[in-house]
Amino acid sequence: MLRGVRGFVFDLDGCVWNGRVLSPGAGETLAALDRAGRALAFLTNNSRATGEEIRRRLHALGVPAARHCLTPLEIIGEVIARRFGPSRVLVVGAAELAGAVARAGHELVDVKDYRRATVVAVGNDFELTYERLTAASRAAAAGAPLVTPNVDPRLPQEDGEFLPGCGALVAAVAVAAGVRPLVVGKPEAPLFRMALERMGLEPATAAMVGDSVAADVRGARGVGMRAVLYAPDGGTSGEADVVVRSFGELAALAGLA
Numbered sequence: 001m002l003r004g005v006r007g008f009v010f011d012l013d014g015c016v017w018n019g020r021v022l023s024p025g026a027g028e029t030l031a032a033l034d035r036a037g038r039a040l041a042f043l044t045n046n047s048r049a050t051g052e053e054i055r056r057r058l059h060a061l062g063v064p065a066a067r068h069c070l071t072p073l074e075i076i077g078e079v080i081a082r083r084f085g086p087s088r089v090l091v092v093g094a095a096e097l098a099g100a101v102a103r104a105g106h107e108l109v110d111v112k113d114y115r116r117a118t119v120v121a122v123g124n125d126f127e128l129t130y131e132r133l134t135a136a137s138r139a140a141a142a143g144a145p146l147v148t149p150n151v152d153p154r155l156p157q158e159d160g161e162f163l164p165g166c167g168a169l170v171a172a173v174a175v176a177a178g179v180r181p182l183v184v185g186k187p188e189a190p191l192f193r194m195a196l197e198r199m200g201l202e203p204a205t206a207a208m209v210g211d212s213v214a215a216d217v218r219g220a221r222g223v224g225m226r227a228v229l230y231a232p233d234g235g236t237s238g239e240a241d242v243v244v245r246s247f248g249e250l251a252a253l254a255g256l257a
């Protein structure tokens with residue numbers, strides 16, 4: 001049922017890799033898809049990594065076919081440019097987010113000059129102050145669109161603890177301003193659309209493969225792609241077009257085995 005699919009978009013965490021290792025069979029299946037002329041793209045909601053960092057990590061793990069790697073950070077500046085044109089952006093977030101916005105050609109607005117902002121971008125901000133929260137809220141309330149890499153509620157820590165995630169900060173600003181954020185990451189459309197564009201494919205000719213029904217399956221279906229749920233532990237979903245237990249099974253469905 002995946003024989004006619006011309007390109008595959010893969011989720012990373014819990015799908016292509018777990019922590020620092022590839023999932024069983026992932027390397028072989030990705031290489032075989034590439035040899036068979038299928039386009040490949042990789043998406044993660046990780047909003048602190050750039051596409052280049054993800055590409056390097058995949059190459060180091062033995063996936064030389066990784067060319068199109070997209071993260072919310074990678075595309076947020078482009079999303080702002082397409083939706084709102086060259087903008088004056090108030091960034092409440094890490095230096096990586098400010099850098100990504102600036103690289104896309106936008107002007108960064110100082111927190112004291114929040115009234116000049118035409119867009120507010122909110123990400124994980126470990127130096128959040130009430131002043132920054134106020135500036136972002138006022139700028140958004142005054143009409144500057146609120147844009148965010150993702151709305152993940154928590155940032156998991158290695159010891160099992162968590163930090164409040166990007167979504168928690170965005171919610172504070174959105175509630176104070178009385179607006180809804182434009183979300184770049186999954187399951188919203190921008191990451192999927194950009195991946196299709198990089199592969200040069202229409203949604204109906206491509207399939208998304210991921211382990212999350214909420215982020216990957218729903219997100220893919222929302223833009224008209226086929227959705228493959230990767231469920232090695234036996235989960236299932238009526239929302240996916242197909243459920244696979246392994247990368248070997250995916251290769252067989254794609255007509256490679």
Ligand SMILES: [Mg+2]
Nearest residue numbers: 011013014211
């Ligand atoms: Mg995942």
